[in-house]
Amino acid sequence: MIVRSLQDIIGTERDVKAENGNWESRRLLLNNDALGFSLHDTIIHAGTETLIWYKHHLEAVYCIEGEGEVETTENGKIHPIKAGTVYALNGNERHLLRAHSTMRMVCVFTPPITGSEVHDQDGAYRPGAEIADGQ
Numbered sequence: 793m794i795v796r797s798l799q800d801i802i803g804t805e806r807d808v809k810a811e812n813g814n815w816e817s818r819r820l821l822l823n824n825d826a827l828g829f830s831l832h833d834t835i836i837h838a839g840t841e842t843l844i845w846y847k848h849h850l851e852a853v854y855c856i857e858g859e860g861e862v863e864t865t866e867n868g869k870i871h872p873i874k875a876g877t878v879y880a881l882n883g884n885e886r887h888l889l890r891a892h893s894t895m896r897m898v899c900v901f902t903p904p905i906t907g908s909e910v911h912d913q914d915g916a917y918r919p920g921a922e923i924a925d926g927q
């Protein structure tokens with residue numbers, strides 16, 4: 793069994809900040825925990841807009857604090873997000889995430905990420921095949 797707390801993670805290499813300053817992701821469970829998914833407690837800073845396109849991962853995002861919206865860029869459809877709302881990117885959808893207030897999101901990724909990923913210019917993480925390299 794793995795038992796870990798957010799306090800154990802804050803300020804460590806499992807606490808990753810986006811280069812553009814839009815979000816901070818505390819990676820509670822990662823690839824090297826060998827569960828088949830990763831689990832993150834993520835803060836999306838108020839007033840930010842982030843273009844995200846996870847081409848190589850599926851992600852479920854459960855909002856537990858704050859308010860914002862997610863827009864799928866393919867069709868311009870906007871979904872309001874507030875505490876208690878989950879959105880699941882079951883089709884690798886390219887999307888814009890806007891935080892009207894500071895949002896706290898519990899994110900699950902499959903395949904799991906390794907922990908050091910940041911978004912590339914498309915808003916993607918590198919593919920799982922590279923994750924197997926143990927980076």
Ligand code: 9YT
Nearest residue numbers: 815817832834853897899
């Ligand atoms: C909700 C979202 O996708 N935010 C970007 C950060 C990412 N979820 C992560 O690595 O925790």
